[in-house]
Amino acid sequence: MPYPSQIDADSILKVARNAIEADGVGNLSLNKLAAAMGVKAASLYRYYDNKAALLKAINQQTIQRLFAALEPALDSSSATIEQLMMGAKLYRAFALDNPQTYGMLFTNTIDDLRPDPEENVRLILPYQQLFADLCGDVNALAALRGYLALLHGYAMLLLADQLRRGGDLQQDYETAVRAYLTGWVANEK
Amino acid sequence: MPYPSQIDADSILKVARNAIEADGVGNLSLNKLAAAMGVKAASLYRYYDNKAALLKAINQQTIQRLFAALEPALDSSSATIEQLMMGAKLYRAFALDNPQTYGMLFTNTIDDLRPDPEENVRLILPYQQLFADLCGDVNALAALRGYLALLHGYAMLLLADQLRRGGDLQQDYETAVRAYLTGWVANEK
DNA sequence: AGATGAAGGTGAATACCATTAACCTTGAAG
DNA sequence: CTTCAAGGTTAATGGTATTCACCTTCATCT
Numbered sequence: 426m427p428y429p430s431q432i433d434a435d436s437i438l439k440v441a442r443n444a445i446e447a448d449g450v451g452n453l454s455l456n457k458l459a460a461a462m463g464v465k466a467a468s469l470y471r472y473y474d475n476k477a478a479l480l481k482a483i484n485q486q487t488i489q490r491l492f493a494a495l496e497p498a499l500d501s502s503s504a505t506i507e508q509l510m511m512g513a514k515l516y517r518a519f520a521l522d523n524p525q526t527y528g529m530l531f532t533n534t535i536d537d538l539r540p541d542p543e544e545n546v547r548l549i550l551p552y553q554q555l556f557a558d559l560c561g562d563v564n565a566l567a568a569l570r571g572y573l574a575l576l577h578g579y580a581m582l583l584l585a586d587q588l589r590r591g592g593d594l595q596q597d598y599e600t601a602v603r604a605y606l607t608g609w610v611a612n613e614k
Numbered sequence: 615m616p617y618p619s620q621i622d623a624d625s626i627l628k629v630a631r632n633a634i635e636a637d638g639v640g641n642l643s644l645n646k647l648a649a650a651m652g653v654k655a656a657s658l659y660r661y662y663d664n665k666a667a668l669l670k671a672i673n674q675q676t677i678q679r680l681f682a683a684l685e686p687a688l689d690s691s692s693a694t695i696e697q698l699m700m701g702a703k704l705y706r707a708f709a710l711d712n713p714q715t716y717g718m719l720f721t722n723t724i725d726d727l728r729p730d731p732e733e734n735v736r737l738i739l740p741y742q743q744l745f746a747d748l749c750g751d752v753n754a755l756a757a758l759r760g761y762l763a764l765l766h767g768y769a770m771l772l773l774a775d776q777l778r779r780g781g782d783l784q785q786d787y788e789t790a791v792r793a794y795l796t797g798w799v800a801n802e803k
Numbered sequence: 804a805g806a807t808g809a810a811g812g813t814g815a816a817t818a819c820c821a822t823t824a825a826c827c828t829t830g831a832a833g
Numbered sequence: 834c835t836t837c838a839a840g841g842t843t844a845a846t847g848g849t850a851t852t853c854a855c856c857t858t859c860a861t862c863t
Contacts, residue, residue: 429859430811452848461759466850468812476850531774533720542778566781569770571764571790575674579760585720589731592755600801601760601794608797612707612789618830619840643820657822658840665821 432462433474434482442483446525450480459589480529481538487526492548494519499551505559506606512552513576513602517595528584532576549573562610568609587611621651623661623671631672635714639669669718670727676715677721681737683708688740694748699777701741702765702791709769717773720766738762749798757798764794 440461455466455507464469467571473479498512520527549569556572557565579598582588629650633708641683644655644665664669687701709716738758745761746754768787771777 428680446668461736465813470626471811531776539774546779550618566779566790567786570777570786571793574767574769574771574790575760577761578765578794580761581720581770582766585728587720588759590735590755597756599757601763602799604760604801607800608793611796612793653841660840
């Protein structure tokens with residue numbers, strides 16, 4: 426009974442995302458995914474060219490959600506440095522809430538899974554502006570890059586369980602980000 | 615002619631590492647690996663329990679090599695902050711020199727591939743001591759964690775080709791690391 | 804009303820993959 | 834000179850993504 430359609434691109438995305446967060450991307454097979462939707466694996470190819478295209482779509486969506494989660498940091502009623510601190514906290518929270526799909530984002534184990542650049546630039550620009558306010562236009566891009574590296578690196582180390590030597594990880598994180606930000610302000614003198 | 619042995623654990627490691635750096639870990643199959651050594655895939659199981667064990671051994675070796683590459687930074691004839699700057703430069707150079715195997719290190723896409731913690735602690739301690747000198751014993755671990763996150767995050771973003779908006783990436787990197795370090799010194803006041 | 808054709812699903816086939824078990828050969832050690 | 838472990842092979846198992854021919858359903862056009 427092929428009509429009406431039992432699945433669609435969005436529902437595949439949703440089920441796949443849940444499966445990945447539950448079992449890891451390494452355990453996601455099109456067989457299992459299709460079975461979970463009451464359909465055979467071949468049917469999925471009506472909606473995605475191949476598995477890589479599906480994973481790429483998930484990555485695109487993850488980026489969207491990440492920046493959506495960061496949006497409260499852009500509220501301009503607080504000082505710039507506090508906006509960036511809030512951004513850091515929200516970033517960390519998102520990564521911990523979506524460990525598997527966040528971890529997928531910038532891993533190049535499978536080629537061409539990375540999200541398209543254009544959209545990313547649009548999403549990141551407000552944060553570059555914050556850094557322009559903080560330490561000048563000339564430094565904004567460099568400061569933004571380091572900020573993203575620090576946030577991403579911390580998230581990846583946390584998710585890979587590489588920070589196992591005790592202490593208050595949340596506190597250490599915030600202190601480190603604050604050191605980075607004040608370092609830029611101090612440099613500007 | 616099974617005697618003398620045609621392969622051994624070390625040579626497998628070496629060939630596998632080269633294959634990964636050449637084609638990516640996603641394109642490494644035991645079939646191809648064995649063929650490259652003039653042997654059948656089943657033979658590899660005499661030397662490694664399974665593929666995951668082989669990849670884990672590669673990761674262990676990568677860690678060793680990474681810290682070996684960092685060693686010049688520990689030379690105590692220069693100021694602490696310059697030692698850490700040199701460490702950052704060497705770290706980046708290592709990641710760019712070994713993009714695939716470095717990228718494998720802390721990606722948890724396959725479970726239990728991560729290197730053992732004990733050895734890592736031993737390797738990292740001298741750097742924690744540098745931070746103790748820089749910003750006090752109490753802050754050393756937090757400062758070290760942020761430093762590693764910044765270095766690792768920058769490396770991963772570089773390898774994933776996520777910093778495509780021009781500028782002098784090497785310069786931006788060094789400026790960011792310096793900002794982080796001076797931020798800790800400033801905080802200490 | 805009836806033909807057309809696209810959409811959505813299936814079954815079967817292909818070509819890989821990791822892993823395992825049974826087996827064979829070599830050579831060293833008792 | 835027998836024993837036996839080491840180091841290799843072949844073949845099989847069960848998993849993977851992907852493709853293709855096919856069938857059915859339904860909407861649309863004449």
